[in-house]
Amino acid sequence: xQRATPNPGVRxxxxxxxxxxxxxxxxxxxxxxxxxxxxxxxxxAYPLASSxxxxxxxxxVFSNQQEFIGLKNYSELLSSNDFWSSLWNGSLFSxxxxxxxxxxGIGTALLLNNAFRGRALVRGLxxxxxxxxxxxxxxxxxWMLNDLYGIINLFLMxxxxxxxxxxxxxxxxxxxxxxxVVNVWMFFPFxxxxxxxxxxxxxxxxxxxxxxxxxxxxxxxxxxVLPELRSTILLVVFIRGLWMFNKFDTIWLxxxxxxxxxxxxxxxxxxxxAFQEYRLGAGAAASACIxxxxxxxxxxxxxxxxxxxxx
Amino acid sequence: MSLNQRVLLWALIVITxxxxxxxxxxxxxxxxxxxxxxxxxTFDVLPSGASTLQDYTELLHKTLxxxxxxxxxxxxxxxxxxxxxxxVLAGFGVTRFEFPGRKLIAxxxxxxxxxxxxxxxxxxxxxxxxxxxVNSLFxxxxxxxxxxxxxxxxxxxxxxxxxxxxxxxxxxxxxAGRLRTLWAVILPIAIPGVVAISVFSFILSWNDYLFALVLxxxxxxxxxxxxxxxxxxxxxxxxxxxxxxxVLITLPVLIGFSIAQRxxxxxxxxxAVKG
Numbered sequence: 001x002q003r004a005t006p007n008p009g010v011r012x013x014x015x016x017x018x019x020x021x022x023x024x025x026x027x028x029x030x031x032x033x034x035x036x037x038x039x040x041x042x043x044x045a046y047p048l049a050s051s052x053x054x055x056x057x058x059x060x061v062f063s064n065q066q067e068f069i070g071l072k073n074y075s076e077l078l079s080s081n082d083f084w085s086s087l088w089n090g091s092l093f094s095x096x097x098x099x100x101x102x103x104x105g106i107g108t109a110l111l112l113n114n115a116f117r118g119r120a121l122v123r124g125l126x127x128x129x130x131x132x133x134x135x136x137x138x139x140x141x142x143w144m145l146n147d148l149y150g151i152i153n154l155f156l157m158x159x160x161x162x163x164x165x166x167x168x169x170x171x172x173x174x175x176x177x178x179x180x181v182v183n184v185w186m187f188f189p190f191x192x193x194x195x196x197x198x199x200x201x202x203x204x205x206x207x208x209x210x211x212x213x214x215x216x217x218x219x220x221x222x223x224x225v226l227p228e229l230r231s232t233i234l235l236v237v238f239i240r241g242l243w244m245f246n247k248f249d250t251i252w253l254x255x256x257x258x259x260x261x262x263x264x265x266x267x268x269x270x271x272x273x274a275f276q277e278y279r280l281g282a283g284a285a286a287s288a289c290i291x292x293x294x295x296x297x298x299x300x301x302x303x304x305x306x307x308x309x310x311x
Numbered sequence: 312m313s314l315n316q317r318v319l320l321w322a323l324i325v326i327t328x329x330x331x332x333x334x335x336x337x338x339x340x341x342x343x344x345x346x347x348x349x350x351x352x353t354f355d356v357l358p359s360g361a362s363t364l365q366d367y368t369e370l371l372h373k374t375l376x377x378x379x380x381x382x383x384x385x386x387x388x389x390x391x392x393x394x395x396x397x398x399v400l401a402g403f404g405v406t407r408f409e410f411p412g413r414k415l416i417a418x419x420x421x422x423x424x425x426x427x428x429x430x431x432x433x434x435x436x437x438x439x440x441x442x443x444x445v446n447s448l449f450x451x452x453x454x455x456x457x458x459x460x461x462x463x464x465x466x467x468x469x470x471x472x473x474x475x476x477x478x479x480x481x482x483x484x485x486x487a488g489r490l491r492t493l494w495a496v497i498l499p500i501a502i503p504g505v506v507a508i509s510v511f512s513f514i515l516s517w518n519d520y521l522f523a524l525v526l527x528x529x530x531x532x533x534x535x536x537x538x539x540x541x542x543x544x545x546x547x548x549x550x551x552x553x554x555x556x557x558v559l560i561t562l563p564v565l566i567g568f569s570i571a572q573r574x575x576x577x578x579x580x581x582x583a584v585k586g
Contacts, residue, residue, distance in 0.1 A: 028489055029408020033416060036401035036464055039393070043457040044423045047434035054434060064441075111323055122324060124572070126331055131568050133518050135536035136557040140334045142543065143341065143550050151337060154354040185334070246427040249520040253540055267429040274433050275525055287430040294427065 048291075054284035061278045073285035082261070082269055083286070087293075090265035093180060093251070094244040098237060100184040105191025105236075106229070110221075112192070113199045123196070130189040138253040141182045145169055169255050172262045179254050179263050186250065191236055198232040199225070238301055242294055266290045342366055342554035349551050366555040376556055378531055379538035382448055384563075386523075386534055387516040389452035394460040394512050399505060402467025403493050407479060417468055424461040431457055432525045439526060446529050454522045459512040466511065470504030471497070510571040514564055535560050 055073055057066045077083050112123055129137060144151050145168040153165040168178040202225065210220045248267040251257065257264035257272070264272075266286060274283020333356075340358050341349060348360035370376045405417055435454045436445065444450030474497060482492040498505070520536040527533050533541070539556050542549065 025408050026410035029404045029410045029413070032400045032404025032408065032489075033413075035397040036460060037416070039397060039456055039460055040420075040423060040464075043435070043453060044426060044431065044461070047431045047438065047457070048426060050434035050437070051430050054437065059437075108327055111320075111327060114320055116320060116324070122328060125328055127568075128331055128335055131561075131564060132335065133514075133536070133560050133564055134520060135518075135539055136338070136560050137334070139539070139543070139553050139557050140338045143554065144334060144337060146550070149350050149352060149550070151354070151356070154352065158354040185330070189331070242425055246429070248429055249536075253520065267427065270429045270433070271521075271525075274436075280433055280437065284430075284433045287427060287433060290427045291430050294425070298425075 051284050051291075052288055054281055055288045057281045057284075059280040061280060066281075069281070073282050074289075077282065077285050077289065082264070083266075083289075085261060086264050086266045086269040089176065089261075089263060090245055090267075092176065093183075093247070093263075093265055094241055096180045097183045097187070097244045098240045100180065101188040101191050101240060102233065102237065104184060104188040106195050106233075108188070108192045109195035109199060110225075112196060126192055127189050129186050134186070134249050135253065137186050138182070138250060141185075142169070142254065145178060170259055172259045175255050175259055175263050179251055182254060183244070183247070183250055187240070187244075191240070194232055194236055195229060198229055202228045234305055238298075241297070245294060245297075246290065266293075338554045338557050342551060342558050344551060346551060366549075366551040367559075370552050370555050370559070374542070374552070375530065375533075375538060376535075376559070379533055379535045380559070382532060382538075383517055383534040383536075385448050386452045386455065387513045389449065390455035390459050390516040391509050391512040393452065394456050394463040395505065395509050398460060398463035398467040398508060399498070399501075400493075401464050402471040403497065405468050406471040406474075407476065407489075420461050420464045420468075424458070424465070426457075428458065428521050432521055435522070436525050445526055446532055448532060451523060451526050451534070452516070454526055455516045455519060458519075459515050462515065463508050463512050466504070466508045470501055470508070474500055507571045510567040513567055517564060 056068060056070060058069045058072075059066050108126060112119065112126065116122075143149075145153075147153060147165040147167040147170065150165070150168075152168070153162070156162045157165070166174065168174050206224050206228075207220060210224050215223065245265075246267060247265070248271065251263055251265060252268055252271070255263045257268040267290065270283045270286035270290065272283075273286055274280050337356075340356075343358070343362040343364070343366075345361055345363050345365070401416075405413055431454075435457065439445050439447075439450045439454065442450070444453070478496055478500070479492050482496040483489075487495065518536070519534075520540070523534045523537045527537065530538075535556075539553070539560065542553055542556070
């Protein structure tokens with residue numbers, strides 16, 4: 001199977017054009033795409049627009065009444081401490097999880113790129129955290145991190161590092177760290193696989209040349225592997241960054257944003273506003289802020305990438 | 312490679328695999344332990360004490376787990392069927408025809424996929440509420456299409472692009488219409504791709520927590536992630552039951568994954584899988 005191309009369909013289209021297919025075909029082609037288009041407009045494009053519209057309203061969930069209040073939801077949001085602490089927590093969470101995933105991902109990819117017996121099996125095993133459903137991964141980790149019976153605390157007590165169980169998810173100073181560790185465990189295999197795929201197409205001559213020139217392992221990594229991985233890493237950082245900033249389920253299931261709001265990120269803030277305080281407008285405003293922040297980040301990142309400002 | 316390097320390599324591999332796989336191993340072990348052993352507070356990572364399937368039978372008989380499982384299955388099958396059916400048509404249309412906006416469709420699909428789920432959940436809740444589809448499995452499946460369809464379309468376009476267009480031309484010279492060409496010539500070749508797309512869509516829907524949390528209130532309509540998460544909020548958490556549940560929730564995904572493993576890795580390589 002072919003790898004993804006930046007513009008799927010383009011190759012065929014020029015062929016089709018060259019062969020001068022009939023104009024009436026274009027209507028037929030559109031008909032093939034129409035069902036998907038209708039669904040995408042109804043369940044993605046319209047909700048997006050509707051969300052922005054909702055963010056300008058005061059919505060009564062139960063009586064179903066709406067009142068236009070302009071930017072009041074936004075001004076209230078931006079003047080609340082909640083928003084700024086959630087923004088800080090979310091940025092910390094995204095930056096930390098993405099960088100650690102990158103480290104673990106590249107590390108394991110380099111490891112698995114070596115030739116050894118049973119490599120295919122090991123590569124399959126490494127995908128496990130990624131394949132296991134989110135809820136299951138979370139349940140296992142909650143069990144392992146349990147303060148009284150969790151295997152992690154029991155292990156640390158056994159080797160004498162601690163004397164009583166630590167509330168990894170319940171203590172304000174440790175919760176964010178624990179949440180980050182769990183998310184890194186869950187998502188780093190994604191990067192391993194991508195980097196591994198890229199490593200395998202690096203021409204072997206490059207290594208040989210570097211070796212002949214007397215480059216050590218570290219130098220080969222720095223001057224041969226890293227430049228080859230650049231585009232993969234840039235893409236992965238971008239996609240992972242977006243998705244970690246959007247992450248709701250793992251954090252919510254682990255800590256519900258607690259203790260005392262220490263793991264509350266913007267998606268959690270939006271959820272709380274919309275579905276616990278039943279203020280849909282305020283929730284929509286918070287989620288619209290996420291969207292705008294991500295759009296701004298995306299625009300900045302692609303520009304910086306093009307100008308070579310991002311290494 | 313010298314002996315020292317071999318030893319180091321294997322040590323690193325063993326450490327990595329332990330970190331990656333221990334939690335899953337521990338889930339299975341915990342699900343088989345007897346109640347007392349589970350809470351004995353002794354550090355022992357080997358399977359110790361008698362094994363029992365009690366947690367599994369209790370899970371299936373004393374809780375709504377089986378109901379949740381069925382609900383998840385219904386939603387995932389509906390969402391998968393809907394998105395795969397339309398995505399196959401779209402993949403065929405985008406790669407086989409020339410029409411205005413064609414390239415825009417192909418590139419905007421991934422953009423849709425980047426929408427924050429929380430952003431979509433609020434208006435989807437309002438929409439489905441107005442349509443009387445809150446608390447309905449059908450409504451939840453429709454909501455799932457907002458993230459399964461973009462992925463399915465993206466993959467369908469990639470898969471169909473790899474099938475030579477000469478095949479279409481040959482079929483059409485033989486007098487087949489477009490739909491017949493798709494059905495009789497292209498689809499049989501694209502079967503592995505279609506299977507992979509189905510597995511992806513199924514897993515995404517099976518995994519969803521947020522939309523199910525927002526759109527389903529009724530206890531008997533809940534899907535697995537939300538239903539099982541509810542067990543944790545109970546006053547005394549039955550960890551054995553939860554671990555048994557974890558094993559059962561993972562099984563369909565593992566089966567799907569082993570069917571589509573080759574394609575899954577390709578898809579990961581294409582950066583198309585969300586996590």
